[in-house]
Amino acid sequence: MVARSKPSLLDGAAIGKEGSPDEVIAGSAGWHVATADALDFAEALPDACAHAVWTDPPYCSGGYTESAKRQARGMITHKSVKSMGWFINDNMGSAGIVWLLRCVAVQAFRILVDGGSLGVFCDWRMVPLLAPALESSGLRWQGMVIWDKRAPALGTGFRRQHEVVLHFVKGTGVFHDASTGDVLNVSRLHHEARNHQTAKPPEVIERCLAVVAPPGGLVVDFFTGGGSTGVAARRLGMRFLGSEIDSRIAARAREAIRAQSTDARRVGKAHQLGLFDGE
Ligand SMILES: C[S@@+](CC[C@H](N)C(=O)[O-])C[C@H]1O[C@@H](n2cnc3c(N)ncnc32)[C@H](O)[C@@H]1O
Numbered sequence: 001m002v003a004r005s006k007p008s009l010l011d012g013a014a015i016g017k018e019g020s021p022d023e024v025i026a027g028s029a030g031w032h033v034a035t036a037d038a039l040d041f042a043e044a045l046p047d048a049c050a051h052a053v054w055t056d057p058p059y060c061s062g063g064y065t066e067s068a069k070r071q072a073r074g075m076i077t078h079k080s081v082k083s084m085g086w087f088i089n090d091n092m093g094s095a096g097i098v099w100l101l102r103c104v105a106v107q108a109f110r111i112l113v114d115g116g117s118l119g120v121f122c123d124w125r126m127v128p129l130l131a132p133a134l135e136s137s138g139l140r141w142q143g144m145v146i147w148d149k150r151a152p153a154l155g156t157g158f159r160r161q162h163e164v165v166l167h168f169v170k171g172t173g174v175f176h177d178a179s180t181g182d183v184l185n186v187s188r189l190h191h192e193a194r195n196h197q198t199a200k201p202p203e204v205i206e207r208c209l210a211v212v213a214p215p216g217g218l219v220v221d222f223f224t225g226g227g228s229t230g231v232a233a234r235r236l237g238m239r240f241l242g243s244e245i246d247s248r249i250a251a252r253a254r255e256a257i258r259a260q261s262t263d264a265r266r267v268g269k270a271h272q273l274g275l276f277d278g279e
Helices: 012-016 021-026 038-043 066-071 085-089 094-111 124-135 202-212 228-235 247-259 264-272
Strands: 031-035 050-055 112-122 140-148 162-169 183-185 218-221 239-244
Touching: 021 031, 021 239, 031 228, 031 247, 038 094, 038 239, 050 094, 050 202, 094 112, 094 124, 112 124, 112 140, 112 202, 124 140, 124 162, 183 202, 202 228, 218 228, 228 239, 228 247, 239 247
Parallel strands: 031 239, 050 112, 050 218, 140 183, 218 239
Antiparallel strands: 112 162, 140 162
16 A cells, blocks of 8 residues: 655654655654544555554443443444444444454554554453453553543442553564553543543553654554544654544544644654654
8 A cells, every 4th residue: 555755854744744644654744534444444554554553442441331332333334344244233242342353453463563562442341351352463462551530430339430451562562661650640531621422631642652652653543533542642743543433523533633733852853763764
């Protein structure tokens, strides 16, 4: 898909610029959000192009019960899923989402550079199902990051206050910041700050990306939603590619990423590192 052309200079203008996926991969543009199915989008990306795949798939981000999952219809449209009629017709339960995400992890393994990372937000219930399925893609399970929302949600008993990010690496992980622990204390977004029902605070993702990708590196999110991963990547002077199946939500993500300015210091560092000086 991509003819790799060497960009003359990765400057603030290039990293902040919306372009085609090919331009983003080549480094002559900073970001692109496609209205597309996750697996269709993933399959079109070249091998070893991304430093991190950081994603927040449907139903794995907390708050959904099995019965709520059973009520969901038509979220998944990829041809390989459609051919498995049981999946669509029986609605998406845990087995379905595990199957989909295992397919995504196989693609992540292919598109990540050696040492690159996959991060998947998920609900605690999914951990024992999802972790081995994702690891069977060839990626190695490196650990878990806990997002502590600093205040419990509604409910009884031990009211839920955290979400999990499962972290995998391709081979031996390459990391770019050693100052971050695996518990991130960040308040959940207030309603008025959200552009998506399950929006994550960009700060949570920003702190993760700073560890797993270099400035100027390429971050991919197959389930972009309102664009928090793109916003975080752009803040850090990283390139971003995202797919979102719902065109109205994809438009909101583009708006949010467009509105976010890029950290020029990070872009300068990427240039110093020679990230685009001929790979
Ligand atoms: C949990 S949300 C992501 C929220 C996002 N992290 C944010 O902070 O706004 C998951 C998103 O995946 C999208 N989605 C569901 N199935 C998809 C598929 N097969 N391909 C691409 N996107 C999909 C949904 O429309 C939803 O917006």
